[in-house]
Amino acid sequence: MKVAVFWGCCIQANQYAYEMSVRETFPLLNIELVDLSEVICCGDPVKSVNDFAANFLAVRVLALANQTGLNDLLVPCNRCHFTLSEAQENMKNPKIAQKILGLLKEESLDYSPNIKIWHTIDMLHDLVGLEKVKKAVKKPLKDLKVATHVGCQIIRYSDLGRVDDAENPRKLDELIKALGAETVDYAEKLDCCGAALTRSHPDSALSLAGSKLKAVQSLNVGGMVVSCPDCQLMFDAKQKDAGTTVGAKLNVPVVYYTQLLGLAFGVDQNKLGLNLNQSPVDQLLSKISA
Amino acid sequence: MSLTDLMTMAKPNLETRDKILSKLKGRELVNCFQCLKCTSGCTALKLLELKPHEIMKLVNLGFVDELPSSDIIWTCVTCLKCVQRCPQKASPYHLIIALRNLAVEKEAKVPETYMKIVSSILETGLAEPPQKIVTKKMEAVDRERLKLPKIRPPKESFQTCFMKAMEEK
Numbered sequence: 001m002k003v004a005v006f007w008g009c010c011i012q013a014n015q016y017a018y019e020m021s022v023r024e025t026f027p028l029l030n031i032e033l034v035d036l037s038e039v040i041c042c043g044d045p046v047k048s049v050n051d052f053a054a055n056f057l058a059v060r061v062l063a064l065a066n067q068t069g070l071n072d073l074l075v076p077c078n079r080c081h082f083t084l085s086e087a088q089e090n091m092k093n094p095k096i097a098q099k100i101l102g103l104l105k106e107e108s109l110d111y112s113p114n115i116k117i118w119h120t121i122d123m124l125h126d127l128v129g130l131e132k133v134k135k136a137v138k139k140p141l142k143d144l145k146v147a148t149h150v151g152c153q154i155i156r157y158s159d160l161g162r163v164d165d166a167e168n169p170r171k172l173d174e175l176i177k178a179l180g181a182e183t184v185d186y187a188e189k190l191d192c193c194g195a196a197l198t199r200s201h202p203d204s205a206l207s208l209a210g211s212k213l214k215a216v217q218s219l220n221v222g223g224m225v226v227s228c229p230d231c232q233l234m235f236d237a238k239q240k241d242a243g244t245t246v247g248a249k250l251n252v253p254v255v256y257y258t259q260l261l262g263l264a265f266g267v268d269q270n271k272l273g274l275n276l277n278q279s280p281v282d283q284l285l286s287k288i289s290a
Numbered sequence: 291m292s293l294t295d296l297m298t299m300a301k302p303n304l305e306t307r308d309k310i311l312s313k314l315k316g317r318e319l320v321n322c323f324q325c326l327k328c329t330s331g332c333t334a335l336k337l338l339e340l341k342p343h344e345i346m347k348l349v350n351l352g353f354v355d356e357l358p359s360s361d362i363i364w365t366c367v368t369c370l371k372c373v374q375r376c377p378q379k380a381s382p383y384h385l386i387i388a389l390r391n392l393a394v395e396k397e398a399k400v401p402e403t404y405m406k407i408v409s410s411i412l413e414t415g416l417a418e419p420p421q422k423i424v425t426k427k428m429e430a431v432d433r434e435r436l437k438l439p440k441i442r443p444p445k446e447s448f449q450t451c452f453m454k455a456m457e458e459k
Contacts, residue, residue, distance in 0.1 A: 009417040016423065016436050023438075038444045040415040045407045048390040049400070049456075051313070056455035057411070060448075082370075093315065103455060107447045156370035159379075166374045192333045192369040199403040200364040204337045208367070273436070275425045 015229035017273025021258035058087030078228035082153035140180030195230035210246030223253035302352025328372035338365035342382030358393035
């Protein structure tokens, strides 16, 4: 099965491990990824400056997806997923649609409302299915217990039609169980990583990330699993700074779900970008190989 | 009706209020009955004292002249919990975004990073350029080293259209 893929800025600018692990694992589930002909921003950071321009960028991405002739678009980033979904909804407003379609016409681009926007989590859970994922597992991740962090923007707000339930998301947990590992529920599961505050209040952003990591550390689990490049940036690359901000010595391995998936499929660690994670992932890897 | 904010002696500005309301189609803040569900679940409340219900009330009453220049509108983490939990289908998040847009329009104090991102998109299409990152063995790697495909920049016509889009209010 072929699907178009839109990565967004964060993944293509520094969160390479996510891109690498998706590119390695999806073909093993018979999903062929087709990149868009151009790479642009989804519009998320522009929302705060000019909401219309943000919608224009998002619709332009959907028009580029339309160019591929495919009906399914994979958007692995939570913020891009939300921005594109909301723009698709806004296009139902004829006033906005008319202006945006006019701009697209200048570039000979065509928008189609029929493109289905998927995130990594629901594409694997709903489209591929847990059974198929289970069948592809070569090395079950026994003896591994992890905490999940689904992030904010793929589960809220429900009116828009999101990837999972807003107050009790289960799909990421189910996908981890399909690999043979266990997950825990914890009070801070729905807390935000703080990434969006980096632009205006960086210390507060670190404080949010630090508090959540502190909570996860006290659970005594093997690590934390995320599915959003912004969350990974906060919890993994900025873990040391976050620890300093909240006055704690943090030591939590943080990985992308697709990295775990690759490990369970028997893919080489470096091909999954595990040497790029800045958090102590070796702790988690030793549990898997033991 | 002649309301006065006794803290600042400000008067309501109904014209601006209407302009904001027109941007909130389907999520009208006049529905807000101050139940405080938004504020009690707000991620930014603990750290930065963002109280979404207060912003809703201020705009509802027409006190909209001070908010765009206030730092408080830049404390929202965009976690969307307020939109999700509002029983009245109003949305503090969408209101805050509208106020941020107004701040830009009025050339009020806007965090610099946002404007930098806009110019980066205008120049390259991307909010941030691809970076070299460091592996755990302190080796610097880029997309090419990691055998990731080259970034394909947008065609030239993109710049003109994006600029036109930025002029819309």
